[in-house]
Amino acid sequence: MLRVRSIRAGYGDLTAIDDVSMAVGEREIVGVIGPNGAGKSTLLRAITGVVPLTAGSVTWCGEPIDRLPTDARARRGIAMVQEGRRLFASLSVRDNLVLGAYHADRATRQAAEDDVLELFPALRDIRGRTAGVLSGGEQQMVAIGRALMSRPRCLLIDEPSLGLAPFIVDEIYRTLPTLVELGVAVVVVEQEVGRVLKVVDRVMVLHEGRSVYEGSGERFRTDPDALASVYLGHELADQGGAA
Numbered sequence: 001m002l003r004v005r006s007i008r009a010g011y012g013d014l015t016a017i018d019d020v021s022m023a024v025g026e027r028e029i030v031g032v033i034g035p036n037g038a039g040k041s042t043l044l045r046a047i048t049g050v051v052p053l054t055a056g057s058v059t060w061c062g063e064p065i066d067r068l069p070t071d072a073r074a075r076r077g078i079a080m081v082q083e084g085r086r087l088f089a090s091l092s093v094r095d096n097l098v099l100g101a102y103h104a105d106r107a108t109r110q111a112a113e114d115d116v117l118e119l120f121p122a123l124r125d126i127r128g129r130t131a132g133v134l135s136g137g138e139q140q141m142v143a144i145g146r147a148l149m150s151r152p153r154c155l156l157i158d159e160p161s162l163g164l165a166p167f168i169v170d171e172i173y174r175t176l177p178t179l180v181e182l183g184v185a186v187v188v189v190e191q192e193v194g195r196v197l198k199v200v201d202r203v204m205v206l207h208e209g210r211s212v213y214e215g216s217g218e219r220f221r222t223d224p225d226a227l228a229s230v231y232l233g234h235e236l237a238d239q240g241g242a243a
């Protein structure tokens with residue numbers, strides 16, 4: 001469904017990711033992991049068009065989309081939850097949700113809101129509350145809910161666990177398989193490797209802007225040293241040693 005081929009992107013003179021490829025199939029959960037500064041957020045920004053490509057391509061259901069503006073990509077079904085939630089703090093929960101579907105008619109908006117409230121029942125009682133006073137976990141639910149209001153087919157989530165208590169993170173991660181059942185593919189960037197490995201079908205490991213592994217998550221679930229081997233193998237290969 002979503003295919004990223006050998007992309008390069010960055011900020012001014014800085015190349016943040018280079019020669020990165022990935023594929024996301026329908027109803028798949030793909031995890032993107034890697035240390036700070038590896039380029040994980042940049043990869044998501046390049047897919048949505050927030051950061052332009054300087055090489056490579058992004059296609060959606062076979063159509064090249066890397067020259068389309070962000071809103072056109074969103075209309076095709078790609079939604080993103082940015083790191084740090086970025087809600088409108090002075091607006092209510094409900095208004096934040098509605099902004100995720102501002103282009104839809106009233107009935108579609110209502111149906112989307114009902115779906116979001118079914119996914120996150122905790123939001124039901126706080127719909128009228130100002131987003132700025134919510135807990136971090138509630139804000140994350142609103143941020144994901146807002147992205148879902150556009151009824152995406154692929155949801156990109158940047159570090160959903162950032163700054164949240166473990167039980168809230170559990171609650172958020174529990175919703176991901178439900179999203180898949182509803183027909184949404186998920187790409188989740190995460191520093192908490194153990195958490196993301198529990199839910200992913202496939203995983204991509206980024207290191208210094210390059211993809212050093214893309215494949216099944218199983219290897220990392222069953223072998224605690226596998227991640228270190230992937231990084232080390234990459235470094236040895238860079239130095240001309242054994243990979």
Ligand SMILES: Nc1ncnc2c1ncn2[C@@H]1O[C@H](COP(=O)(O)OP(=O)(O)OP(=O)(O)O)[C@@H](O)[C@H]1O
Pocket residue numbers: 011014016034035036037038039040041042043191
């Ligand atoms: N807005 C920006 N302007 C300039 N450089 C940036 C910007 N955002 C990220 N970078 C740089 O691009 C590189 C990749 O950053 P990116 O945020 O994509 O990595 P990341 O893997 O998501 O890291 P983290 O886990 O810390 O969020 C880093 O060197 C970072 O400093």
